[in-house]
Amino acid sequence: MRISSKVECGIISLVDICIYSNNSVVTVINISARQNISAKYLEQILPQLRQADIIRSVKGSHGGYVLTRPAEKITLRDVIDALDSTVLGECSIREDSQIADAISECLWSKMTAYLQNFTDSVTLRDIADKLADTAADQPMYYI
Amino acid sequence: MRISSKVECGIISLVDICIYSNNSVVTVINISARQNISAKYLEQILPQLRQADIIRSVKGSHGGYVLTRPAEKITLRDVIDALDSTVLGECSIREDSQIADAISECLWSKMTAYLQNFTDSVTLRDIADKLADTAADQPMYYI
DNA sequence: TTGAATTCCTATTGACTTGCTATGAAAAGA
């Protein structure tokens, strides 16, 4: 039970775009170089974030990506929903006993709601701000 | 991001043992028949629960399993820890950028703690009680 | 109009995980 690397790379990319887009777009190649993530892998992740309307793309030369809205309006849940098809809670393949049913109803559904409450509350802004704090000791980040 | 079927089968088995052990042990074969889970699969899960000191086994003829302690002292987290090696939070394979580090510190660790708070709070008793409620309409469960 | 830079799309691969089965040993009561 863990967060996929796809989701993690997605969040890293979004934070990177958030930090480095100064009135312009950010390219896959730049994200790749800064974050040590394969460009080809990013080329698979970023279009999904675009389809979920989290980022907007500009094609062609001098193209790239920008956020579609302020970072405080992008939640962790938005990213997980965009990149991870397997939702927690829809785990009950096993519908063949009373106990399984009861567990599915009273446990997994509650756990899902509980987790979503968390992922709804965390925004990209929170993560970027936290990063700015920790980067205080390790300078030259915002340059 | 989902609960594994192994964990789900583990919980089902524990609830089954909780309900059907009347001063005696419950066998794999009985659980298998009642819950529609392959006996061989259970033979893989139950020993793990025993190693985690959640159940106690009696070998040989007339053997089987019983809980080691009252159901209200067995938590969902106990079961997950016993059966699922991949803990949420230790997802950050990607330790090669400042952003990844920051996310690992401020996000996944917090999410793990948040989830553990939930899994610590749910006991086997809660699940069994809930089951008794829903079984009120569908009688003959405790017979 | 050509070329370079970039996103976009679809397939594919290799490794790992998962869910489950198989085989047989060990233990213990009858």
Place this chain on the structure above:
DNA sequence: TCTTTTCATAGCAAGTCAATAGGAATTCAA
């Protein structure tokens, strides 16, 4: 000694995941 049970380990087929590959489409610029 025989039956019933747990215990241990190995194996396997299918699926998932992380990542790669190749090329098409789009846009800007010279």
